[in-house]
Amino acid sequence: MGKLKIEGKELRAIGYPQGPVISIAMNVMEKNYKHHTKEDAMEILKQVLAAPVEYMDDAVLALIAEQLIPKEPAEGAEVSLNQTGVRFNVFGAEHIEQGAMHQMYTAAKLPVAVAGALMPDAHSGYGLPIGGVLATENAVIPYGVGVDIGCRMCLSIFDIDPKELVQKESFYTRELHEATLFGSGAQFKQAENHEVMDSVAFSELPLLKNLHGRAWKQLGSSGSGNHFVEFGIVEIPEKDEVLGVEAGTYLGLLSHSGSRALGANIANHFTKIAKQKRRLPGEANNLAWLGMDEQEGIEYWMAMNLAGDYASACHHVIHDKIAKQLGRKPVKRVENHHNFAWKEQWEGKDVIVHRKGATPAGKNVLGIIPGSMTADGFIVKGKGEMAAVNSAAHGAGRLMSRTRAMQSITHNALKEELAKHGVKLLGGGLDEAPFAYKDIHTVMKSQQNLVDIVGKFIPKIVKMDGTAPKPWMKSKKDAEVSGE
Known part of the structure; x- marks a missing residue:
């Protein structure tokens, strides 16, 4: 096959406007x-042209997408970065790419920055790097939280012999298929009932009011990308007073997903406003903030918290459905956000702590840090390490972009890896293969001063988006918008 060659007239023929975007698209x-x-290439370009905002987090196609989004007239004052940034600690620096380090150095120079940290699973993102933690004073950064607001983990531990996962594999497989929906844009025909849909925020903000119907139909869905629902084995080596589960081996249900279209729309809407209010230098443009004493900042905070509650509700709907089918209540449920902003105290000062792909790890705070579809995940208890701004990694972290993974990993290699670990995969693709991720054990070793491990989760039946990979699928290298 010869090398791809695209002409400008071909782009104009499918609707691309005359201008820089033509040459940029050709080069990309x-x-x-x-x-x-x-x-295939023209199909990709048509997809980007139809919905450029959905590709703003793509590691490659964002270059084209940003040219297609209308530029808003500058309204706010220009803001300069500080010459030197606030000090931040890096954990597992030898395993972190330079792109993520550079993004963190830029974030640390924001005038509103107070403290920061970079987690060992970090990689480049959009605005704040994935694995980046930034505390700010009286300011919230929409892209310091990310597009998939409230993306979170949820683990239900059942007092069931995990041997059932082999003995009754078809039953557990069926339950994963029936408990949720995967795929970008996936919606249920019959909406679930949950109190989150009655939140007053939906009626108080016009943006949220317009999103209510779709959010209701997506309640309990899981999206695409790196989102999953899986059964596995939970091992508790000894009883921990905070976890409160007796030592033993249990059946576990683990899920990972966020706030779907609701969170994505909130993030894009308020980032647009923040950029209008504060014009930052190019490399910091996506770190524009809203003041917590500004109407827009107050509205974002309300919307962000609603998206977080909604993400939590999605997990609870899934877990409650499966618990009902199992005829058991979990002996323990552990859950945490890892794309969110919190009001916290830092050296006696009220701050906003953004954790974008980072797990809250305050003293005795429980959380889940997953590995990959074949690698162990861990139940952890925070040590409250101030040097890490009370944070830890949110997973293994990507080693390869999705595009690179799909180009370099074979189906046979994935099949062999699954067989080696005794994992049954439902859906999923090469972009989520274990080889695309860092070694979770190396990541955990790099943060042994941040968390204590109190339990382990070993995946056995894994359900992910089953959509066949296409050349134009979003790479979403930073996994921020896996749900939409």
């Missing part, structure tokens, strides 16, 4: 998709 596609057919 010919460089990054040179082994694709022209038909």
Whole structure:
């Protein structure tokens, strides 16, 4: 197959406007998709043209997408970065790419920055790096939280012999299929009932009011990308007074997903406003903030918390459905956000702590840090380490972008890896193969001063988005918008 060659007239023929976007699109596609057919390449370009905002987090296609989004007239004052940034600690620096380090250095120079930290699973994101933690004074940064607001983990521990996962594999497989929906844009025909949908925030903010109907139909769905619902084995080596579960081996249900279209729309809406109010230098443009004493900041805070509650409700709907089918109540449920902002205290000062792909790890705070579809996950208890701004990693962290993973990992290699670990995969793709992630044990070793491990989760039946990978699928390298 020859190298891809696209002409400007072909782009204009499918609707691309005359301007810089033509040459940028040609260069991006010919460089990054040179082994694709022209038909596939043009389909990708049509997808980006139809919905450019959905590709703003793509590691490659964002270059094209940003040219297609209308530029808003500058309204706010120009804001300069500080010459030197606030000091931040880096955990597992030898395993973190330079792009993420550079993004953190930029964030640390914001005038509102107070403290920061970079977790060992960190990699480049959009605005604040994934694995980045930033405390600010009287300011909230929409892209310091990310697009998938409230993306979180939830683990239900059942007093059931995990041997059932083999003995009754078809039963547990069926329950995963029936408990939720995967795929970008997935909606239920019959909406679930949950008190979160009665929140007054939906009626107080016009943006949220318009999103209410779709959010209701997506309640309990799981999205795509790195989101999953899986059964596995929970091992508790000894009883921990905070976890409160007796030592033993249990059956576990673990889920990972966020706030779906609701969170994505909130993030994009308020980021647009923040950029209008504060014009930052190019490399810091996506770190524009809203003051907590400004109407827009107050509205974002309300919307963000609603998205967090909604994400939590999605998990609870899934777990409650399965618990009902199992005929058991969990002996313990452990859960945590890892894309969110919290009001906390830092050295006696009220601050807003943004954790974008980072797990809250205050003293004795429980959390879940997953590995990959074949790697162990861990139940952890925070040590309250101030050097890490009371935070820890949120997972293994990506080693490869989705595009690179799909180009370099074979289906046979994935099949062999699943068999090696005795994992049954329902859906999923090469972009989520274990090889695309860092070694979770290395990550945990790099943060042994941040958390104590009080339990382990070993995946056995894993359900992910089953959509067949296409050349134009969003790479979403930072996994911020896996749900939409």
